[in-house]
Amino acid sequence: MQIKAIYERTIYHNPDNRFCIIGVKTANPDIPEKARSKYTYRDGLNHFTAVGYGLPQSDKVELVLEGEWENSKHGLQLKVAYFRENVPPTIDGIKGYLGSGLVKGIGPATANLVVERFGISALDILESQPERYLEIPGITDSKLSEIKESYASSRILSDLMALLGPADITPNAAAKIHKEFGAESIAVIRNRPFELCRISGFGFIKVDDIARKTGCRPNDPMRIRGALFYTLDQSRVKDGHLYLEQERLCKRALKLLNDKLPDPMKVQLQEVKDALYNTILEGKLVASGEAVYLRRSFSDEDAAAQHIVRLLARSVKVRDISHELAEVKQALGISLSAKQEAGVMVAFKSNLSIITGSPGTGKTTVLKTVIEVFKKLMPNGKISLAAPTGRASRRMAESTGFSDAKTLHKALGLLGGEENSFMNSDDPLDADLLIIDEFSMVDMWLGAELFSRLQKGTKVLLVGDADQLPSVGAGNVFKELIDCGMIPVTVLDEIFRQSKDSLIAYNARFINQGRTGLVYGNDFILDKCQTTEQAAARIQEIYLEEIARDGIEDVQILSPMNESGDASADKLNAAIRERFNPSSPNTPELTVGSRIFRLGDKVMQTKNKGEVSNGDVGFVRKIYNGIVMIDFGDNRIVEYDHTGLNTIELAFAMTVHKAMGSEYNTVIVPVLSAHTILLYRNLLYTAITRAKHRVILVGQLGTLITTIHKNKDGKRNTMLAHRIRQYAIALTQKSEAA
Helix, strand or coil, rough: CEEEEEEEEEEECCCCCCEEEEEEEEEECCCCCHHHHCCCCCCCEEEEEEEEEECCCCCCEECCCCEEEECCCEEEEEEEEEEEEECCCCHHHHHHHHHHCCCCCHHHHHHHHHHHHHHHHHHHHHHHCCCHHCCCCCHHHHHHHHHHHHHHHHHHHHHHHHHHHHHHHCHHHHHHCCCCCCCCHHHHHHCCCHHHCCCCCCHHHHHHHHHHCCCCCCCCCHHHHHHHHHHHHHHHHHHHHCCCEHHHHHHHHHHHHHHCHHHHHHCCCHHHHHHHHHHHCCCCCCEECCCEHHHHHHHHHHHHHHHHHHHHHCCCCCCCCCHHHHHHHHHHHHCCCHHHHHHHHHHHCEEEEEECCCCCHHHHHHHHHHHHHHHHCCCCEEEEEEECCCCHHHHHHHHCCCCCCHHHHHHHECCCCCCCCECCCCCCCCCCEEEEEEEHHHHHHHHHHHHHHHHCEEEEEECCCCCCCCCCCCHHHHHHHHHHHCCEEEEECCCCCCCCCCHHHHHHHHHCCCCCCCCCCCCCCEEEECCCCHHHHHHHHHHHHHHHHHHHHHHHEECCCCCCCCCCCHHHHHHHHHHCCCCCCCEEEEEEEEEEECCCCCCEEEEEECCCCCCCEEEEEEECCCEEECCCCCCCCEECCCCCCHHECCCCCEEEHHCCCCCCCEEEEECCCCHCCCCCCCHHHHHHCCEEEEECCCCCCCHHHHHHHCCCCCCCCCCCHHHHHHHHHHHHHHHHHC
């Protein structure tokens, strides 16, 4: 509905994304009763709340608001999809608008001078002949630039919504476009729409809809190029591929381009091939044989391979550590297996070495031994311990007794948690010995950052479980390093950690080997349920029983699915929250869009932010004035406003991927036929190896057996191992020639 209203007050405003909540008033009698303010006003107008992006906050103009009524915790509110400002075409109206603060650089005094000079044409002149404002005393070139930018900004957002209306673009999305392109927003949409793909949330499909509705031809080379970039990026994000073969890339892009197009308008395969050829020729994509890469993906893989070969080629001062090793074993009161001892030895014989093994095979014992031997060899040497996530780094510190373990991002000086992170320092990583745990979680981008930052003389030991799920990000760095054949690898395969009556490590091995004859007992349980609904109800009961005994911090539900079905992480989170932490008049909560944050909630951070890492779990401790305070432990207490809460989600349940690098006393895992699209042996293996003491599988025995038989081909399109071998050969040939 369309409503003419006057601004009254600001309830909330975020200057970063321009989201705001404002109180307005109108003479319109059609305002729903539930939306009207509960207070009585003498003006006889209807007062209500409007929410949207970039809404003017001045009573000097009339607002024309279009949107839909939406329920919230605070009652019925108008969610504004489009607005415009009606400036009264009078001297007083224009003077009031210019002096209202909506146009930065013009205050009430300057507004008087402008209207005295230009009269009722003041706004027309600002739009068509802004340089004439230099005739006004006090308006300089720099002041005029500020005025033009502010005026354009105040008009662009509403113009954007008018332009994007046919494509059903939300005000939030329009605000993102405006934030990215500013005054160029309209020109970008009309002339270069596929540049929108660089904005988070604007994939090819959404942008293509915008482009088609603003006149872009189906076979426009710009559109075809957008499909090629999108196809490569989707294969990177969804499948972990660093490249696609040319034929496969073209056919995937063609399918995307022709989806829902009538035959006469369909794009031809040759047109896609021609666009790909030209894009490669321009250097915007990289071809390596038949493989086509995004430029960043190729750069990461190629640079990492070169740095790794240089690291391996550096001379190593080999020392006999037998004496120091014997002293350390005696001091720690341990004995090492032959393979464990070999792992310690090779860490001092090579600049880069790897130790891999499943839980319970003694990786931590090897790490502690390496650290203590190094201290004896180099008392003044600097040791650095790191892991890909905050939880993994803290667990590393606890298990080794070396308190100064960091996230890999922090060790490298990276700000942020994704590929758009930037460095707060480009200095080499300062360490004589660098040990990185949970290395299977490291993707190609982070691996390239790591290997490019190592200084000469640093020994690097990589530790992980090669049988776990690969990294969430693209590439399969740990496996490629193991497979390249150039790096010493120690495989630990004898179980030590669990006592003989503990079944987790043994069943993990059976699952990894494809053996379905699992052994059940008090610490490894299959709770049989036939339907998803039954399983979801049973999981809730088990969870509440377990946290009552062991505490909420030590029990975790790990679901294969995030959103689909009653046993998905999202659905379980909502259901458990209402049982464990239900809404009540005495429990503060904050509603942000469709999401609710409640005092006492268990939540997870999904992006790196200061001392809090992606994947860290905490609890909501306080809610006040639109702020949510979350305690992540270790004196890490962080405040979040509406915008920051976009990185927070409930964490009573989480996906298996999000639990990588973590350990819990007890894990509860649904194993259901509804999840078979994601249920594979390595996912189940990863899930149960998050547990230290107890695993409870809830579901169907048949599905469990099928899952163990089904081992997803983890092959990802990457040439890291090949490039390492090729650069090593080239370096050898160069040395021989010299």
